[in-house]
Amino acid sequence: MRLIEAKYLSLIRISFKRVNEFKFDFLMRYLEIPMYLIIVYFLWKLIFRFSGKTELGGMEFSRFFVYMVLARFIFISFPFTETSEEIEEIIKSGQLTAIITRPVTFQKYVFFKLNFNTLVDGLLSIGLFLLMSFVMGWYILDDLVYWLLFGASFVLAICLNYFFYFSIGLLSFWADEIFGITQAVRSIRMFFSGELIPLTMFPSTLLTVASLLPFKYMLFNPVYLYLKKYPVPEALHQLGLQLIWTVFFMIFSKILYQKGLAWYNSYGG
Amino acid sequence: MPEKIMEINPEKSTLTDRGAENTSTANLHGSDRRVEGISRSVRQVTEKSPWDRTGKLAYALKHLRLFYRFAVISWKRSTEYKFNFFLNNIQQIVTLFIYIYFWRIILNHIPQLQEWDFPTLTILTGFVFFNQSLMVVFWAMWTINRRIIKGDLDVFLVRPVSVLFAIIGQNLLIYRLFEASLGLAMIGVVLIRYHISVTLFKMVLALLIVFLGTYLIMMVTIFLQSLSFWLGRTNAFTELLQAGFLINRYPITIFPKLVIAFFTVFLPVIFIATYPTLVLVEFTVIRGLEVLGGELLIAGLWTYLVYQIWRRGIRRYENVGG
Numbered sequence: 001m002r003l004i005e006a007k008y009l010s011l012i013r014i015s016f017k018r019v020n021e022f023k024f025d026f027l028m029r030y031l032e033i034p035m036y037l038i039i040v041y042f043l044w045k046l047i048f049r050f051s052g053k054t055e056l057g058g059m060e061f062s063r064f065f066v067y068m069v070l071a072r073f074i075f076i077s078f079p080f081t082e083t084s085e086e087i088e089e090i091i092k093s094g095q096l097t098a099i100i101t102r103p104v105t106f107q108k109y110v111f112f113k114l115n116f117n118t119l120v121d122g123l124l125s126i127g128l129f130l131l132m133s134f135v136m137g138w139y140i141l142d143d144l145v146y147w148l149l150f151g152a153s154f155v156l157a158i159c160l161n162y163f164f165y166f167s168i169g170l171l172s173f174w175a176d177e178i179f180g181i182t183q184a185v186r187s188i189r190m191f192f193s194g195e196l197i198p199l200t201m202f203p204s205t206l207l208t209v210a211s212l213l214p215f216k217y218m219l220f221n222p223v224y225l226y227l228k229k230y231p232v233p234e235a236l237h238q239l240g241l242q243l244i245w246t247v248f249f250m251i252f253s254k255i256l257y258q259k260g261l262a263w264y265n266s267y268g269g
Numbered sequence: 270m271p272e273k274i275m276e277i278n279p280e281k282s283t284l285t286d287r288g289a290e291n292t293s294t295a296n297l298h299g300s301d302r303r304v305e306g307i308s309r310s311v312r313q314v315t316e317k318s319p320w321d322r323t324g325k326l327a328y329a330l331k332h333l334r335l336f337y338r339f340a341v342i343s344w345k346r347s348t349e350y351k352f353n354f355f356l357n358n359i360q361q362i363v364t365l366f367i368y369i370y371f372w373r374i375i376l377n378h379i380p381q382l383q384e385w386d387f388p389t390l391t392i393l394t395g396f397v398f399f400n401q402s403l404m405v406v407f408w409a410m411w412t413i414n415r416r417i418i419k420g421d422l423d424v425f426l427v428r429p430v431s432v433l434f435a436i437i438g439q440n441l442l443i444y445r446l447f448e449a450s451l452g453l454a455m456i457g458v459v460l461i462r463y464h465i466s467v468t469l470f471k472m473v474l475a476l477l478i479v480f481l482g483t484y485l486i487m488m489v490t491i492f493l494q495s496l497s498f499w500l501g502r503t504n505a506f507t508e509l510l511q512a513g514f515l516i517n518r519y520p521i522t523i524f525p526k527l528v529i530a531f532f533t534v535f536l537p538v539i540f541i542a543t544y545p546t547l548v549l550v551e552f553t554v555i556r557g558l559e560v561l562g563g564e565l566l567i568a569g570l571w572t573y574l575v576y577q578i579w580r581r582g583i584r585r586y587e588n589v590g591g
Contacts, residue, residue, distance in 0.1 A: 031505065032512030039516045042524045050379040100506030176349075187364040190372075201374055 006105075011112040011205045033072065033128075057200035063227055064198070066139050070223050071130045074154070077121035078161045078218070081182040086114050087169025088178050096264065106257060111162060123156060123211055139227070146228050149235050153222040156242045161218050163249035170253060173260030194220035214249070217242040297546045303521050329444045336438055337432065343441040361402075361448040367456065368518065388463040389550055391455065396479055396519055396542035398452030402445045403483045409440035411507060414497035420588030433491065433579065456549075465563065467549055474557045475545040481564050482540030488571035489536060491579070498582030510536070517541050533567070540564050 048054075048061045056064060087110060090096050099109060132142045141147060168185060171178050190196050191214035199210050199220050210216050221238050224230060230238060348354050372390040375382070382390070413436060416422055425435045460467060493506040513536040516524075521532050521543040530538045540560075546555040 035509065035512045036515065038528060039519070039524075041520055042528065046382065046523055048378055049374060050382065056378055107426070156436070175353065176351040180353040180360055184356055184360035184363060187360060187367055191367045194292045195376060196367075196371055201378070203374070 008112040010026070010106055011109065032076075033069075036072050037209075040072075041065060044068065048229070057198040058229065059088070059198065059200070059227070067198055067223055067227060068231075069132075069138075070129060071219055073125040074122065074157070074219060074222060075195055076124045079163070081165060081168075081186055083110070083162060083165035083168035084178060084182050085108065087166065088172040091172040100261070103136045107166065107221060107253065110166065119158060122154065126154070141226050141228065143228060144227060145232065146235075149232075149239065150222060150225045151244060153225050153239055154258065156246050157218055157222050160214065160242065160246040160249060163246065163253050164214065167249055167253040167256055170256040170260050171262050173256075189215045189218065192216065192259060193203070193218045194223070198245060203252055217245050222233065285411055288446065292453040300352040332430065332434055332438075335434075339438040339441050340443045347442065347444040357444065358447055359449055361398075361445075365394070365398055365448075365451055369455075373567045380553050381521065383523050384551075385523070388459050389466060389546055392549060393520055393542045393546045394518070395452040395454075395456035395459070396475075396545045399449045400452075400479055400483050400486075400517075401446035402452065402482075404486065405448070406442050407437050407446040407487060408442055409437045410487060410494065412436070412440070413491065413494035414507070415502045417495075417497040417586065418501060422583075422586055426583075432583065442504075465550055468554075470554060471549055471557065474554070475549040478540055478547060478557075478564060479542075479545045480546060481561070481568055482537065482545070485537045485540060485564070485568050485571055488568070488575045492571065492575050495575070495578045495582045498578075498585050509579065513538060520536070520546070522547070533563075537564070537567055537571075 044056075044064060045061065048056060048064075054060055059067060090099065090110075096106075099106060102109075132138070132139065141150065165182075167182060168178060171181060173180065191200075192210045192213050194210075194216065199207055199216060200212060217238075219241055225235055225238075296368065346487070347357075368475060369391055372387060372394070376390075377388050381387075413433075416436060422432060422436075425432045428435055459465070490507075493510060496506060498504045513532070516528075516532060521529055521539045524532075525583040529539065544560050544564075548560060552560070
């Protein structure tokens, strides 16, 4: 059996054609990075200087900076609230009726049509990040075991993000609008995923709360693994938790979809 | 009934005037005094103000009335789904809490960030929120590029209203003004809690700077969105702009001079939160007025640029089919 069926390959081709059609736009996405780098560099440099410490959140400035940059690179390429919004559009507009009559699985259809390029984007982002690290002399991970752990965590994080936002999108079966939900999740995720500030800078109680939520595994874990901050047994433990959350949201989204489909009705063509 | 004519069609004022002159001539030949009175009133009406002559005032009033209607519709639409409305407001409180807590975490590690301590950073966050809310109220400006590509402007072009106004006004999110009040409330709480005394004039000045700052960012956004007339999809510019907004959350004066200059002229986010906070708690009134003057100059420049690009772009716009 082929890894990806031909019908999904066509969707991937379409998604690539869409990227190709607007090449300029695709390339320009990475232009925000220098702006981000400037902000992060000067802000945290100042915070480090004022703190009088060599380490914050268990990282010295050079690693801390790499953390912030890599988190941004990964963040740009991961599935985000757009996935939920697209699903909402499909359900609300009645396009779902056409999709369910086709010989495709809805989860796969949405992923290959709308989100497959995030995987390519992600790989491209990592490539670009490594190139920048090499040119600028930043820290580069030099351990094969950790590269494997990072790779696994990276792919799991993409899947977790996808299934998470997919599940939120499916709430459109019941909710009249999900804009409020996506925006609320966006804020909470920004804080608890370590995008705004590394979770290791949190007070201990808040860090415990963050560990109990899925957001940590959406961004913080792959970045922290890249920085080799977890010992191997802890890294495996964290990967296990990440896998559990991914499987949880995969199953949860399937259940939601089945329940939602029973609820769904559409009139007209 | 010359006044009536003016009311209906202000552009025809010259013709009406000429007609009045003829009537006056008739009067010279011995017609009754009433005609002379009418001719005088015609002259008075036609010489009232340039606004009336060109009909710009009527045009502006029409847009104001429309804006009010759009706002009412927007409010009704957003409160239609009660649960979503409730969640939106909760989300705003959560986000505000997160932003403030972010500073709390940072200040657990350092006493203060240059001259910025916790109260001033919270005031800054309040202004960020205030501006953010206004930007979301007019969120449709972020969709201009998509509408250009899809050819959705046709429907607006056939209406007797400004195209930009129609795009933005029709999709107002007026309920997000709650967030603005939340930001202002936060500023008020900090001023009281930390006994920071400010004059009413400074408050007004700070608010003026924020409003103008929001207008400036809108101008930059519309400028970048309008590039779609030439470049097609320009989402990247939007993302670039949003990346620039990231700096808005931090006090921009802590950055090097070159960065400050960039975020003052090219992407003027410094007027959104940093300057209003400084004007409120640190600057003298004179310094505040200087900031406002500078902002007005930059706003004028960006308005001119937007006017030019939009005018040229709309001429270039084409769409086949409905």
